[in-house]
Ligand SMILES: Cc1ncc(C[n+]2csc(CCOP(=O)(O)OP(=O)(O)O)c2C)c(N)n1
């Protein structure tokens with residue numbers, strides 16, 4: 074059982090720390106792919122906010138500044154692994170193959186946005202805070218029971234770590250040594266409640282200790298640190314059935330959702346500083362130094378993402394609403410329909 | 413100057429904090445942010461962080477703390493962010509808050525208010541539109557009230573805050589901002605939680621509450637043009653039920669329609685309807701009718717207008733009942 078202080082690999086200028094070894098070239102190729110999903114997620118967020126502001130989308134939760142966490146997690150899982158999201162996971166869902174228009178569908182108030190047919194074993198979005206954690210443990214038990222060599226990765230916010238569901242599920246996962254990874258997006262806010270009013274812990278990864286689980290804190294804006302940490306955790310879960318807890322520390326530079334106005338409760342200086350720590354910018358600097366990203370690629374991938382997102386918006390806006398009968402179709406037994 | 417329901421509740425909370433030194437507010441985002449609907453705006457600045465407490469996301473903790481605080485001298489008023497997020501607290505509410513007085517033969521009681529916005533129709537994401545008041549009204553020991561106008565909300569909250577037992581205070585969020593009136597702070601002769609006749613009439617009795625009451629009033633205006641005059645009753649208190657006024661009304665109109673936005677089966681309408689049938693059997697000229705949402709999960713926002721009863725549904729059901 075370990076607890077480590079916040080792990081990071083590359084500094085703000087994208088320079089690799091001396092103590093870190095880059096294992097393989099494959100890693101740099103992976104990081105490049107992950108960066109592309111981060112950019113796509115960032116562009117998608119902007120479009121969704123614009124659609125919401127013009128009355129064409131419902132409330133939307135952006136993940137601006139937190140893209141590295143989700144893109145890396147979604148990317149590193151195998152196809153047969155199970156991803157259990159909360160609601161800020163678009164980068165992970167995109168990396169797992171979800172079409173961007175589905176994200177719009179969900180936030181546009183259409184149940185079909187939860188149809189993750191790209192990865193049918195994945196769970197849908199989860200809004201009631203932390204309630205996805207027990208699902209994830211149930212899934213991990215099912216996977217182990219049926220002797221599949223797959224893992225479950227469940228995401229949650231810092232605020233979700235206050236709920237019993239989180240503790241209760243960690244507790245069970247260690248008793249039965251289940252293949253599960255908890256990934257906390259510690260963006261320092263739960264709507265307007267700051268982390269110091271959410272938890273008295275020095276680091277949320279310490280909460281793993283209460284269940285006997287390995288916990289790591291990692292710089293959530295450091296793509297390489299996330300990559301190494303998640304890779305290690307997935308391996309531990311897959312090969313040794315050891316449940317894992319990762320706290321990725323970042324900052325929510327966007328509003329909680331489009332229904333929120335963070336300027337009411339955040340400090341502008343902190344916000345400006347956090348914005349300067351943008352994980353996309355840092356990943357680009359790093360990959361450029363490693364000769365895996367070139368200046369012209371900034372524009373190329375930005376434009377490419379814009380094209381994908383624009384096409385998605387058109388598809389979403391031209392999708393017919395569901396037939397009314399669909400509202401009645403998917404319930405359990407309905408015995409008496411006389412009225 | 414007119415004010416809305418949000419402001420009325422804010423004023424009532426402020427007044428209560430002012431008058432009762434042992435009152436504390438608990439909830440997620442109720443401090444600096446003023447609550448996601450701004451109901452507690454400015455209260456933390458005015459009364460401090462010891463009395464207006466921003467809590468972690470732990471609904472069960474909030475209800476459980478309300479038990480501990482209220483049995484030991486404080487008067488907690490808890491905000492649940494949405495009714496759909498109340499459920500983790502049900503264990504504490506049902507097993508402790510509602511039963512403490514009975515279990516201790518009156519030695520301990522739980523004077524507390526649990527507030528929460530409920531209901532749909534504002535295009536919110538899933539789990540943000542629930543109207544599951546029947547779950548709470550079913551529990552002996554809980555009082556469940558619903559305001560439908562600013563003045564009423566103000567008095568109802570002050571009354572709830574002064575009650576010596578737990579009160580569930582359901583806030584119809586669809587009309588939080590849309591219903592405005594001049595606030596009358598003078599206490600009324602009768603309790604604010606008593607049912608009231610909103611519009612008198614002779615042709616049928618319509619019982620509603622919360623946001624649906626306003627749709628009913630709107631429908632009634634159109635029915636008047638067709639020569640149909642409903643008597644509209646605002647139920648206000650869903651539990652314990654006091655239907656004396658409704659019995660009098662139905663004995664006069666001989667017809668009764670109950671409207672709610674929760675789904676139909678096992679809803680509050682079933683209990684109210686049965687009691688009307690039982691007490692007014694000799695007066696009824698038509699079956700007691702309910703107009704509710706269907707027994708399905710609340711659709712996401714794109715289709716939610718296919719779920720809640722609409723003004724036209726109220727008109728048509730009323731016509732059919734009068735013509736029965
Ligand atoms: C059980 C429950 N209570 C309250 C809410 C309302 N709510 C929605 S998001 C949120 C804050 C969540 O914060 P955090 O877990 O840190 O995740 P973040 O949104 O910051 O990514 C709250 C309180 C909810 N969805 N579920």
Ligand SMILES: [Mg+2]
Nearest residue numbers: 230231262263
């Ligand atoms: Mg957070």
